[in-house]
Amino acid sequence: MLFAASFFHPKTQRDWPAMGAYSAFLVALFTEMYGVPLTVYLLGSWLGSRFPLLKDIHAGGHLWNDLTGWSGDPHLSPFHLASYAAIGT
DSSP, rough: OOOHHHHHOSSTTTTHHHHHHHHHHHHHHHHHIIHHHHHHHHHHHHHHHHOOOOSSSSGGGGGHHHHTOOSSGGGHHHHHHHHHHHHHH
8 A cells, every 4th residue: 555655645635535445455455365365274274173074175165064064965055045145136
């Protein structure tokens, strides 16, 4: 953000919201690209030892199913169906 601010100096009242939106975008991008994957990576060994159902296959990557004890097909679980409906809307 400081790098962008060194080039773009907000002068008018309309410039400040644009700078704020850009800063919010950078924070969200950093969180998405580094914060969440890093947290999953660091918790991976602990989760793998606590929940042996987490396998190294696609079906083993559905954490909510393992946490709630859903034993059926993970792609037909209420979580997946709710996500399908959310994506559809």
